[in-house]
Amino acid sequence: MRLLDRLPQETDRAYALRNIKENIISLDLAPGSQISENELASQMSLSRTPVREALIELSRVSIVRIVPQKRSTVALIDYDLIDQASFMRCVLECAVVELNCGMATAEQLSRLDENIRLQNLYLESGNFAALMALDDQFHEMLFEIAQKSQIFFMVQTMFIHFNRVRRMALGSVKDLKIVRDHAQILAAIRGRDAAEAKRLMEAHLSRYREDAQQIRETYPQYMGERACKEA
Amino acid sequence: MRLLDRLPQETDRAYALRNIKENIISLDLAPGSQISENELASQMSLSRTPVREALIELSRVSIVRIVPQKRSTVALIDYDLIDQASFMRCVLECAVVELNCGMATAEQLSRLDENIRLQNLYLESGNFAALMALDDQFHEMLFEIAQKSQIFFMVQTMFIHFNRVRRMALGSVKDLKIVRDHAQILAAIRGRDAAEAKRLMEAHLSRYREDAQQIRETYPQYMGERACKEA
DNA sequence: CCAGCCTTACTAGTATACAAGATTTGCTGC
DNA sequence: GCAGCAAATCTTGTATACTAGTAAGGCTGG
Numbered sequence: 001m002r003l004l005d006r007l008p009q010e011t012d013r014a015y016a017l018r019n020i021k022e023n024i025i026s027l028d029l030a031p032g033s034q035i036s037e038n039e040l041a042s043q044m045s046l047s048r049t050p051v052r053e054a055l056i057e058l059s060r061v062s063i064v065r066i067v068p069q070k071r072s073t074v075a076l077i078d079y080d081l082i083d084q085a086s087f088m089r090c091v092l093e094c095a096v097v098e099l100n101c102g103m104a105t106a107e108q109l110s111r112l113d114e115n116i117r118l119q120n121l122y123l124e125s126g127n128f129a130a131l132m133a134l135d136d137q138f139h140e141m142l143f144e145i146a147q148k149s150q151i152f153f154m155v156q157t158m159f160i161h162f163n164r165v166r167r168m169a170l171g172s173v174k175d176l177k178i179v180r181d182h183a184q185i186l187a188a189i190r191g192r193d194a195a196e197a198k199r200l201m202e203a204h205l206s207r208y209r210e211d212a213q214q215i216r217e218t219y220p221q222y223m224g225e226r227a228c229k230e231a
Numbered sequence: 232m233r234l235l236d237r238l239p240q241e242t243d244r245a246y247a248l249r250n251i252k253e254n255i256i257s258l259d260l261a262p263g264s265q266i267s268e269n270e271l272a273s274q275m276s277l278s279r280t281p282v283r284e285a286l287i288e289l290s291r292v293s294i295v296r297i298v299p300q301k302r303s304t305v306a307l308i309d310y311d312l313i314d315q316a317s318f319m320r321c322v323l324e325c326a327v328v329e330l331n332c333g334m335a336t337a338e339q340l341s342r343l344d345e346n347i348r349l350q351n352l353y354l355e356s357g358n359f360a361a362l363m364a365l366d367d368q369f370h371e372m373l374f375e376i377a378q379k380s381q382i383f384f385m386v387q388t389m390f391i392h393f394n395r396v397r398r399m400a401l402g403s404v405k406d407l408k409i410v411r412d413h414a415q416i417l418a419a420i421r422g423r424d425a426a427e428a429k430r431l432m433e434a435h436l437s438r439y440r441e442d443a444q445q446i447r448e449t450y451p452q453y454m455g456e457r458a459c460k461e462a
Numbered sequence: 463c464c465a466g467c468c469t470t471a472c473t474a475g476t477a478t479a480c481a482a483g484a485t486t487t488g489c490t491g492c
Numbered sequence: 493g494c495a496g497c498a499a500a501t502c503t504t505g506t507a508t509a510c511t512a513g514t515a516a517g518g519c520t521g522g
Contacts, residue, residue, distance in 0.1 A: 092322055476512095
């Protein structure tokens with residue numbers, strides 16, 4: 001397990017959650033692998049309590065599976081869950097971006113502009129991790145502008161299914177298209193064209209599904225749904 | 232605090248969560264009231280651990296507010312949060328009901344029929360609590376039919392903001408309209424008319440917002456947003 | 463009487479001990 | 493050798509002890 005640096009004023013639980021999440025996305029905690037509260041706790045130099053509380057939260061979105069008195073495992077890649085997370089995100093963000101067209105201020109638009117400028121920068125320099133963080137931030141800003149931050153916060157945890165697969169395909173040529181998508185979406189918002197903004201967002205989010213087949217072939221051992229038997 | 236009966240095979244944590252949630256909705260744990268892990272634990276004859284884990288989950292959707300090392304309180308009624316929960320629900324359910332039109336089987340349709348029959352029954356007999364439960368079940372079934380159960384499960388917790396206000400307005404004449412809405416929605420699904428189904432769902436969910444002003448006047452002490460100062 | 467400090471009694475966060483259940487390992491008797 | 497039982501050792505669930513931070517109330521010195 002790869003350890004992240006502690007953030008200032010971060011509680012043990014928040015640290016454990018952030019750390020475990022990151023390790024799941026990076027596949028350092030591999031899909032299907034067994035995890036133990038005790039083991040994770042000692043690796044992070046914490047007690048079981050904050051680790052356990054973090055795992056409970058992750059189990060709520062089915063990214064960690066806790067079988068009482070038996071074991072906990074990192075969930076296998078489940079395309080049904082990814083589809084559902086993807087569907088939810090698409091439906092919500094399309095509605096959000098429509099709202100954005102009616103309410104984004106000049107100052108907010110320029111902040112989005114700034115974000116996209118940085119995206120282009122990291123795209124050129126090949127810093128794909130930073131690019132992904134900016135991508136997340138871009139979408140979060142759209143929720144903020146629509147005054148729907150709480151919704152973003154709530155559903156964000158479910159995006160991990162999505163993000164794990166995204167990370168597997170990192171550095172693909174798709175990234176260029178993604179940044180361009182963002183610029184087009186911003187242009188539509190600026191032009192107050194809700195229908196166009198929605199159309200672009202839908203197309204944008206559908207990109208993430210494209211790599212499914214390739215990933216399925218590259219990491220067959222991580223696939224769930226049907227092949228895995230219960231113990 | 233009113234205690235619910237234990238369910239078979241329910242863990243202490245699940246029981247605590249169900250119990251606290253119910254007491255928040257029923258206003259037995261009043262908006263703005265201070266709650267203590269210790270006190271709740273002793274009232275439910277549990278230790279702090281499962282109670283605490285339940286409260287953490289509730290704090291994630293901002294229905295309970297935990298101030299570290301200070302106190303925990305039941306959130307005041309916050310119309311912004313209700314709006315966001317309502318928006319999320321509306322956007323998701325409209326998309327779901329559109330899907331339903333394309334995929335509901337005859338067997339599923341008849342189960343929905345059965346549910347609505349029961350709704351009419353409880354409406355006549357004035358059993359509004361049972362009616363509300365059937366209402367919830369109706370909407371959950373729509374998610375199931377669309378094969379989006381995980382989404383329902385995920386966002387359900389946020390509906391508590393919504394449900395608390397709903398409970399305050401319980402027994403109003405609106406209930407008649409609500410049951411009729413359900414029947415119309417089902418008819419649209421049966422007729423495979425996605426546009427109509429969506430339109431009906433949107434109108435249906437907008438009903439819940441109507442009582443806002445009345446509730447605001449009836450329970451001014453429970454209102455949050457601006458008037459409350461930090462301690 | 464009043465200001466300021468300090469004690470005390472709370473809070474939630476964390477660590478650890480213990481309980482209950484499941485699995486595995488190895489012994490035992492055939 | 494093998495079937496079956498049993499004990500040891502895992503797991504997570506729960507209870508409790510301890511830590512640290514906050515707030516309030518009382519005491520003390522002026």
